[in-house]
Amino acid sequence: MKKRHLAGTAGLLLLALWTTACSTSSNNATESRYSNSSSKKVKDAASGSNDKGFVGNRYTTNNGSISIDKITNVKVNDQYRNLKNFTMVILEGTFTNKSSKPVSPKEWALYNLEVNQVLSNSERELVPGSDEADNGTKWEELLRNGDSKVLPGKTIKFAIEYDLDYKTAKVTEDYSIQARNTEDNSPLGSPYKLKAGMDNFTYHDTSYEDASSN
The missing domain is CATH 1.20.5 (Single alpha-helices involved in coiled-coils or other helix-helix interfaces)
Known part of the structure; x- marks a missing residue:
């Protein structure tokens, strides 16, 4: 025993x-962003720097080019998941894959760009939030494009969604997008600054409809 x-x-x-x-x-x-083979493939496709940073609304490297078309603060009414309204930020742009490997606009942007809210005394970096592509927003197709692997030499219009925490994050009109060196994360050139538009979206829960149709 x-x-x-x-x-x-x-x-x-x-x-x-x-x-x-x-x-x-x-x-x-x-x-670690580079701890597995898939991340390494993304890094290989997204890495590359341009010391000039943004030229107008466009940032270009040897592996890709991205244009920032617009940014929108979207007030979301979502009574099913959150009793208090919250705001998501939709960044729209155009991406060209100049590398030899497929890469999504969101992946490329994460490696190359820093998206910041401009507050009264500071800046706050945003990170992509929960994907609203399946919730019937008018950005549905663009959000899906943001996650899609773009083939080498191809160009696509896309959107990336960022969440703001209603408890801590302030909704601001001004945003600053900084190009970053993919090797040491140092800033490249001057940031591209733009003002956000405003929009609204009411989340519509269709799960009960799906259940009743079965």
């Missing part, structure tokens, strides 16, 4: 160590 107990204890210890190692590995993989 004692030997069986010791063996069982050892087994549990090994299981705990294995689980911890897997968890640590998973966390490290999440934190």
